[in-house]
Every structure is written in C-alpha cells, then in structure tokens.
Amino acid sequence: MRKLALIIGLASLQLLLVATAAATPPTTTTAEFPRVSPHFLTCPGFDVLGQWQITRVTTTFYDQSGTPIRIERHLSYVGSLSNPSTGTSLPDAGNVLVTVDLQTGTVTSDGRGRVDTVPGLGVVLHESGMFTFLGDELIAEAGQHDTLDGNLGPLCNYLSGR
Numbered sequence: 001m002r003k004l005a006l007i008i009g010l011a012s013l014q015l016l017l018v019a020t021a022a023a024t025p026p027t028t029t030t031a032e033f034p035r036v037s038p039h040f041l042t043c044p045g046f047d048v049l050g051q052w053q054i055t056r057v058t059t060t061f062y063d064q065s066g067t068p069i070r071i072e073r074h075l076s077y078v079g080s081l082s083n084p085s086t087g088t089s090l091p092d093a094g095n096v097l098v099t100v101d102l103q104t105g106t107v108t109s110d111g112r113g114r115v116d117t118v119p120g121l122g123v124v125l126h127e128s129g130m131f132t133f134l135g136d137e138l139i140a141e142a143g144q145h146d147t148l149d150g151n152l153g154p155l156c157n158y159l160s161g162r
Contacts, residue, residue: 023062023063023064024062024063024064024066025062026059026060026061026062027059027060028057028058028059028060029057029058030055030056030057030058031054031055031056031058032053032054032055032056033053033054033056034051034052034053034054035050035051035052035054035077035079036049036050036051037049037050037051038084040081041081041147041152041155043083043152043155043156043159043160044156044160045160046083046084046085046159046160047084048081048082048083048155048156048159049081049082049083049084050079050080050081050092051079051080051082052077052078052079052080052092053077053078053079054075054076054077055075055076055077056073056074056075057073057074058071058072058073058074059071059072059073059074068102069101069102069103070099070100070101070102070103071099071100071102072097072098072099072100073097073098073099073100074095074096074097075094075095075096075097075098076094076095077092077093077094077095078091078092078093079091079092079093080092081116081125081155081159082159083159083160086159086160086161088158088159088160088161089159090116090117090118090124090158090159091116092114092116092125093114094111094112094113094114094127095111095112096109096110096111096112096113097109097110097111104134105134105135106132106133106134106139107132107133107134108130108131108132108133108140109130109131109132110129110130111128112127112128113127113128113145114126114127114128115127115128116155118158121154121158123154124154124155124157124158125146125147125152125154125155126144126145126146127144127145127146127147128143128144128145129141129142129143129144129145130142130143131143131145131148
C-alpha cells in the first residue's frame with residue numbers, strides 16, 4: 001500500500017511540475033523618465049507645478065493560458081512642487097506600489113506617496129497608506145491622503161507665501 005501511495009504521489013508531483021512549467025512567467029520592464037505636471041494640484045489663485053524624475057518598474061502576471069491578470073507598478077520619484085508665480089517650492093519624493101487587478105478592475109496604491117515637510121512648519125502635504133479605486137469610485141482608504149481628502153491648505157499657504 002505504501003508503494004502505491006508513493007507512486008501516486010510521484011505522479012501527482014510530476015503533473016504539478018508540468019503545469020507549473022507551462023505557466024507564463026511574469027514579465028518585468030523598467031523605465032526612467034522625467035515628468036512635468038503644470039496643473040498637479042489647484043490652490044486658490046494658482047496651480048501647483050510638479051516636476052519629478054521617475055523610476056517605474058512594471059511587472060505583469062499571467063494566468064495559465066497566458067492572459068494578463070495583474071499589473072504591479074513600483075514607482076519611485078524625486079522632484080519638487082512649486083508655485084510658478086512666486087517661485088516658492090519644496091522637495092517632493094515618494095515610493096508606491098500601484099496594483100491593477102485586471103480581473104476585478106480595481107486599482108490599489110500602497111506606500112509612502114509623499115510626506116513633504118517645510119523646516120519650521122512641519123508636514124504640509126501627506127500621502128501615505130493605501131487606497132483602492134474601482135473605476136472612479138474610492139472603495140477603500142487607510143492612512144492619510146491629503147489630496148484625496150481635500151486637505152491642501154497647509155501646502156497652498158506655504159507655496160503662496162502666507
């Protein structure tokens with residue numbers, strides 16, 4: 001009986017290995033590029049200019065038939081946010097993982113998007129934690145997300161010189 005169990009176990013293992021070998025492995029690409037957003041955020045009387053150098057690592061995952069099912073984009077960036085009319089700016093940096101579930105349609109961002117700090121004032125823009133969208137609908141949020149929650153007062157006040 002043990003011999004039969006061993007033979008069945010080995011045959012099952014071979015089938016598992018064949019199925020695993022037949023699966024499409026994930027693909028990964030890396031891109032580095034500058035991004036300029038002249039209307040990144042809107043403050044009373046001006047639009048915030050955002051400028052960054054971005055590194056994006058994209059990994060696509062596939063099901064057994066080779067159809068993409070999930071895309072993960074790791075984004076890291078360094079740059080600045082500024083008021084073009086006054087020239088006031090502050091450093092801006094972040095590191096997030098954006099996951100696109102192609103089966104459910106959800107898009108989730110998780111990580112330290114930005115915690116922009118001004119000496120003597122403290123944090124003026126805070127984006128960290130997780131949020132998930134299904135289409136245009138925010139379906140989950142954990143952490144602090146000043147842009148999602150409309151808390152731009154400290155940033156706008158600093159960039160306007162108030």
